[in-house]
Amino acid sequence: MTSPLDWSLVRGGLPIVVGVTAAAGMAMLLYRAGRGRIRWGLVACGSAVALSTAGGWYVDNVWRPFPDHLPAEVLGWVAFGLAGAGLAVVCWPGTGWRLRGVAVLAAAATLLGSGLAINGLYGQYSTVRAALGLRPANKIRLEDVEPHARHSVEPVPDRPLAAVWRRPAYLPASGRLLSAPIPGEKSGFSARPAWVYLPPAYLATERAVLPVLVLLSGQPGSTRDWLDGGQVDQVMDRFAREHDGLAPLVVMPDALGSTMANPLCLDSRLGNVETYLTEDVPSWIRSHFEVDPDVRHWAVGGFSYGGTCALQLGVRRPDRYRTLLDLSGQSEPTLGDRAMTVSAAFGGDAAAFTRVNPLDILATQRFPTTTMLMVVGRDDGEYGPQQRAVRAACERAGMTVQWWEPPGGHNWQVWGPGLVAALPQLAARIGLIAG
Known part of the structure; x- marks a missing residue:
């Protein structure tokens, strides 16, 4: 069986599962924020959009680490992840530890889904192993290679x-x-x-x-x-x-x-x-x-x-x-x-x-x-x-x-x-x- 480290991050079942979990996490957070905390929920979502937009502007116009601008899809997924984190904060006061734990897990799911979606746009990390920067399974040392073959x-x-x-x-x-x-x-x-x-x-x-x-x-x-x-x-x-x-x-x-x-x-x-x-x-x-x-x-x-x-x-x-x-x-x-x-x-x-x-x-x-x-x-x-x-x-x-x-x-x-x-x-x- 394929090692979980070699599961694909850009196609197949894993991105689908993470995407569905992220959507469910966001829905739960929005539901919880809607129960008496609508105003703060809107503030959290609006702040996420504002932070993402401001960050994109700073990267593109001030920092400029690379020539091309950040795509709108990237900024949108950054806002999605930030909104999940912000809504978890909104849901924190006045709830028990069980619901707080669920909110934290939901926020983590939105952040993970956001990161995986951005990776999917670029395809930068094809597997879990690549994303974690782990040693390739087929790696050897330079010293293991004979400098001159017999034939x-x-x-x-x-x-x-x-x-x-x-x-x-x-x-x-x-x-x-x-x-x-x-x-x-x-x-x-x-x-x-x-x-x-x-x-x-x-x-x-x-x-x-x-x-x-x-x-x-x-x-x-x-x-x-x-x-x-x-x-x-x-x-x-x-x-x-x-x-x-x-x-x-x-x-x-x-x-x-x-x-x-x-x-x-x-x-x-x-x-x-x-x-x-x-x-x-x-x-x-x-x-x-x-x-x-x-x-x-x-x-x-x-x-x-x-x-x-x-x-x-x-x-x-x-x-x-x-x-x-x-x-x-x-x-x-x-x-x-x-x-x-x-x-x-x-x-x-x-x-x-x-x-x-x-x-x-x-x-x-x-x-x-x-x-x-x-x-x-x-x-x-x-x-x-x-x-x-x-x-x-x-x-x-x-x-x-x-x-x-x-x-x-x-x-x-x-x-x-x-x-x-x-x-x-x-x-x-x-x-x-x-x-």
């Missing part, structure tokens, strides 16, 4: 690895995850530990020398986001089962420095993230794993901030990355607007920003050997138009562009399936399977 199957020029790979005597049923720090030796960038997915073919009696996929998170974000929201290990395991254990070796490094930071994926006053991702990270990967050294067989991708970052690295360092996966990225690196970005990152030097801005680079340079895979939600009103502008610029610059527009907004309901849809083309492009 390795290397790629042959101009042929996909699948053409020379034969299923070995021992092949694990699934891949493994590990977490390790990647030092910023050249960049000086202080990064959080990265996550790495090792496919079954890398752990077999004969080791496949695999291509590399570097995946980046959004902002705010964590290096676990592709595991918690995208379940990338399960995606790659399914792909591997269809290809005799073959899948890309996936590295998920830090491109932020901390959850709320936004260093723009550039070398600037905010940190040398570009050097970190194009020098430190590739050097660390090559020194710790047997991977395909051919730059044509390395890809970089990400969602939101990570998608913008993939575009930036592709046009700034095509000697490192020529296959790009941009899921709902922006048209340029930003802290909210151009003036604020130029001031914070380059001390007001607009020309310095222009030299590193992807659309400005694409307007003057050509990239005929680069392939861009793009995914954006059909209902993403903020990032959809930006992605279309990026697509047009990439095509004018000579890139090969492939485009997917699944239903959904700016969330994991798009990014997870988007990776699945793009993976066969990406795997063919980086020399893993036939195109």
Whole structure:
């Protein structure tokens, strides 16, 4: 049986049960408040709406930890949870401990339902294990991986690895995850530990020398986001089962420095993230794993901030990355607007920003050997138009562009399936399977 830690938080029975319980809890609290405390009940509900609205305004206009605004649905669910807590306070005076306990449980149910609903909008935490930040069940240590296998199957020029790979005597049923720090030796960038997915073919009696996929998170974000929201290990395991254990070796490094930071994926006053991702990270990967050294067989991708970052690295360092996966990225690196970005990152030097801005680079340079895979939600009103502008610029610059527009907004309901849809083309492009 599936462990309760691996129950889904975005689909299936658990979200339904929590949602129904939250609705019942709110109904009970409203009923109790209506019995002689209607005025204070209205005050509690009105205060919840006011606090949620004021908090949203502060986040969007004063704090501004991320470029896009909080959706109205998020503010609505925050108000729902706060209203439950406020109504529990209203129901407290003049009642016995039993009814007080019921009110507390009802408030907890509304808060839990509110949190689960917000998570459902984004799909950030796919399971209970992910939400609690617990160790993945398939995690191993870096020290457990042999740096050099006795027998390795290397790629042959101009042929996909699948053409020379034969299923070995021992092949694990699934891949493994590990977490390790990647030092910023050249960049000086202080990064959080990265996550790495090792496919079954890398752990077999004969080791496949695999291509590399570097995946980046959004902002705010964590290096676990592709595991918690995208379940990338399960995606790659399914792909591997269809290809005799073959899948890309996936590295998920830090491109932020901390959850709320936004260093723009550039070398600037905010940190040398570009050097970190194009020098430190590739050097660390090559020194710790047997991977395909051919730059044509390395890809970089990400969602939101990570998608913008993939575009930036592709046009700034095509000697490192020529296959790009941009899921709902922006048209340029930003802290909210151009003036604020130029001031914070380059001390007001607009020309310095222009030299590193992807659309400005694409307007003057050509990239005929680069392939861009793009995914954006059909209902993403903020990032959809930006992605279309990026697509047009990439095509004018000579890139090969492939485009997917699944239903959904700016969330994991798009990014997870988007990776699945793009993976066969990406795997063919980086020399893993036939195109």
